[in-house]
Amino acid sequence: MVTIIGSEELTARKSHLCDSCLRRIEPGARYRRARCVDGGDAWTWKTHLACQKAGEILWDRDISGEEDCLLNVCDMDHEDREMIYAADPETFHEVWPDRPAPGQPKPVQ
């Protein structure tokens, strides 16, 4: 069972890897850092604020990832994305800037 023993919002001084979407957190961007423990293991978990929010939107709808944690952006499927768009279009576009909004026609190539 994973326990979060603390989390804070920080401004990146160097680039980090987002543990949720696996993309870079650019220097200067705000991100969230959580300290997690599970038995004898401890680690930090860094995510974009938008990725965190996307996970929380699904969490509120009883959708979670492994170990009862927030679902990672890289594990979200089409239905999850639709739910996030319906709940908060702004977060959707922040997390997936290259994706068309669900239910909208794809851009013509």
Ligand SMILES: [Zn+2]
């Ligand atoms: Zn991210």
